[in-house]
Amino acid sequence: MLQILYLAQDLADPAVRRRTLTLVAGGARVTLAGFRRGANPLAAVHGVEPIELGTTADARFAQRIGAVAGACLRLANRLRHVQRPDVIIARNLEMLAVARRAVALFGGDVPIVYECLDIHRLLLRKDMVGRALRAAEAQLGRDVRWLITSSPAFIEHYFRPLSGINAPPILLENKVLDIDGTAANVAGAAECPPAGVPWKIGWFGALRCRKSLSLLAEFSRMMEGRFEVVLRGRPAYSEFEDFDGALRSEPFMRFEGAYRNPEDLADIYGDVHFTWAIDFFEEGQNSAWLLPNRLYEGCRHGRIPIAMKGTETARFLAVRGIGLVLEEADAESLAALVGSMTPDAYADNAERISRCNPGTWVFDRSDCEALVRRLATLIVEPPRPLPAVAIAEPRHNEGGSL
Structure with missing residues (x-):
C-alpha cells in the first residue's frame, strides 16, 4: 500500500479533507500533518488523525513564515512515530519547506x-518581495517531481512564464468527489420557482471576496425580493470589515454556515437556482485564472453558473456552450443578465448542462485509484529500511527555516 505523507497549510480547509479522502479512496495510506488556522469539525476525516505542526493565521504572511520555521525545528519530534513515506505531497509554498525538512529526517530520497x-x-509582485518569494519557491521546489494544479491558466500565466518550478504539471480540476456514486447525490431537477417565490443565487465555498458581497447585496436590493442570495461555507473574516453585520443588514441575503463536501452538496445546491462562480479577490490574477469548486459542484447538480467575462471560468463555459457570463462587474449588469429570466430560458440553460458528460464534473473512485497508481510510479527505494524510531533529532548545523 502506498504510504503518503500529506503536508497541508490548513487542516480546517475542506479542500484538504477532499484531497485526503481522494488518496484514501485510491488505496493509499495517508498521514496528514499541517497547520491549524481555525476550528472546523466538518473537515475531519474518519480514520485519519492529523499531526498538528502549529497555528497560522490568514493574511499574516510573516507569522506563517515564523510558524513554518518553528515547525521545521520540531519536525523530528512530531514525525517520530511516522513510517517512512513513499511520497510526500506538499500543499502550498510554505509546506515545501516542511517537506524538504521531512525528506532529510527520513534519510532517503523521498519524492x-x-x-x-x-x-x-x-x-506575482514585480518588486523585490515578489522576486524573493519566487526565488524561494524555485529553491525549495528544485527537486520536486510533479506539480499538481487545478487550472490550465495557472500553468499558462504563472508556472511557465514566472515560476522557477520545472516539474511536469498534472492538472487535477476541482471536481466533485463521488467515491461510491452515493456520497454526492444529484440534487433534484433544476426548475424555476413558483409564482411569488424568489429565484436564489448560491455563493458557496471560500467566502473571501468583498466585491462580490457588495455587488450581490446591491443587486438583491435592486430586485426587491425577486432574487435572494444564499451564502454557505467558510468566510475569510480577515477580508471583511464586518461580515456577520453586513449580512444581518441585508434583507435578501443570508449566511447558512459551513457544510460537508461532498456529503451536503445535493441539499445546498437543491436550495438554489444559480451558482455564483465569480471571485474578485485577486482580480486580474488568481481570480481570473482559477476554476472554482463551485463551478463543478453547481453544474454537477444542474444549477446555472454565473461567470465573469474574460476569466478562465467564462472560457470553460463558452467551450461547452453553457452558463451565463456577466459583462460588467456591477449590479445593473447582473440585473440585465438574470433579472428577466423566464421558465423557458432557465429550462434551456439547465438542459444544456445536463447534456455534458458527468465526468466533466465528477472525480470518482476509478479516478482516485488512477491518481494513486500514478503517484506510486514515483517510489524510490530507500538505501536501507529505517524504522520510525530511527528519525534523527535535528543537529545544530541543519537548516530549519525558509
Missing part, C-alpha cells in the same frame, strides 16, 4: 509532489 491550487498575489 516530493508540489500541490498549488492558488497563486498568492505576493508571488
